[in-house]
């Protein structure tokens with residue numbers, strides 16, 4: 024997500040911070056900023072745009088200061104503008120903060136600070152509230168004040184605070200967002216990621232959740248929530264710059280696959296209420312009346328996002344009882360769909376810039392449909408042109424092949440389906456609770472699916488797959504779109520031709536292609552059609568096809584009927600696509616690696632497709 028760099032020492036801070044921010048550019052960002060001390064004041068320079076643009080704004084005086092903080096922002100609350108860029112300062116300007124993460128109770132804190140302290144907020148960000156809250160409690164000791172203020176904050180944060188009264192002090196706090204301290208000689212650093220530190224030091228100390236740090240050029244001290252000192256181990260980083268950018272993984276794609284538990288947790292945050300057993304999407308300003316009279320939904324998307332849409336259709340139809348059509352955006356725009364203002368369009372786009380999806384959105388709006396966008400990029404074209412936006416909080420996705428963004432699109436669609444079901448009264452409280460519990464269990468289950476043991480199993484399977492030029496992915500019901508996504512991913516990065524087939528359709532033609540040893544990945548996770556899928560598997564077995572099944576641990580009979588099996592944790596049918604896609608991502612990844620392909624940047628493809 025966003026990037027943080029802080030420096031305190033004897034060097035001129037400007038170049039150190041700019042260099043650190045440049046090392047974080049690979050993560051993606053939309054604005055950047057710095058703050059330095061000058062004559063007892065903190066001076067902020069920030070702007071939408073690149074770090075190189077920011078560098079041009081720094082005049083010579085900025086180049087004399089010995090401590091400061093820097094930030095690259097990837098917009099979450101509020102679009103990428105100069106005002107929304109970090110650092111943010113308190114009303115007096117004496118407190119400056121840079122923050123990564125999401126402050127869940129920022130609205131309540133904003134209200135309180137405006138009412139009790141007459142604060143006027145300058146930005147739309149959740150982060151600005153932290154600067155004011157710290158000033159509100161400031162008692163002369165920055166560290167204890169930050170501890171006190173953060174005890175009232177809910178959400179995730181990596182926070183670095185500077186105060187005008189102590190020019191060489193940085194105070195840090197961490198909760199569910201990484202923050203790493205770099206230890207130097209007569210100087211110290213802090214950053215959200217290791218690459219920002221590596222040119223200066225390899226000695227680091229990693230902050231844990233609930234910890235606070237006080238950093239001066241001479242000393243780094245860590246404390247727990249009660250203010251008791253914490254002893255930390257110092258790690259020597261051995262990664263080179265490139266490995267550090269990928270979090271120690273060989274490719275961004277694997278890093279992003281491994282980030283899926285967190286991405287799902289973030290996307291669910293504040294949108295599900297376990298106690299009430301409900302989904303809360305009141306962030307969407309559609310009226311309940313508007314939603315309850317929706318006659319039909321059109322889902323418009325491309326590629327992987329289209330596959331998410333196919334699952335969204337099944338979820339919305341079964342949970343909310345609204346008929347849904349799903350269209351590949353490049354087809355939607357050139358057919359003659361029967362559109363009217365009582366319908367809703369849902370456009371799904373990771374980048375929010377896909378030309379065909381944008382054209383579909385415009386066409387729907389021109390016919391009077393309200394448009395809900397599901398996107399990962401705040402301020403993207405899709406988010407600006409839609410009536411309402413439901414953001415996926417996957418963080419920037421760098422590998423061309425979409426993984427974590429896709430999984431969070433599924434989460435967004437389940438949330439929409441359940442919310443619509445609640446509004447329309449088609450979902451019983453018991454079913455709604457089951458869905459909420461199921462959604463909240465997903466991050467933990469994803470971790471299980473991504474265990475080292477699971478990855479080794481898939482890697483071993485790929486040794487077989489790697490020698491073939493063709494493969495099939497089969498499945499029924501919700502497993503069919505997952506098969507489509509698995510086939511797309513394999514094609515895209517390993518260049519093996521892969522075909523997805525509804526398992527029941529094999530006999531209508533594709534079966535002719537099954538030969539001895541041909542890899543067939545069978546998704547068999549749906550209880551309602553398990554026997555049917557397994558009888559299709561038998562037909563493949565009879566022709567010598569080598570079946571690798573992805574199924575659930577409660578379907579323990581499957582292993583007897585196939586060459587190899589991957590078990591997912593037990594889960595309700597409707598939510599299985601979130602888990603079952605993961606082994607298919609890993610199959611694509613390990614096969615591409617074994618074939619020596621350019622995993623993160625496959626040939627002929629681009630991350631953002633802004634042309635028709």
Ligand code: F6R
Nearest residue numbers: 326327328372373374377424425
């Ligand atoms: C495949 C992939 C693409 C995108 C498609 C739409 O891994 O990433 O199929 O899903 O190009 O892109 P967005 O979601 O940005 O509209």
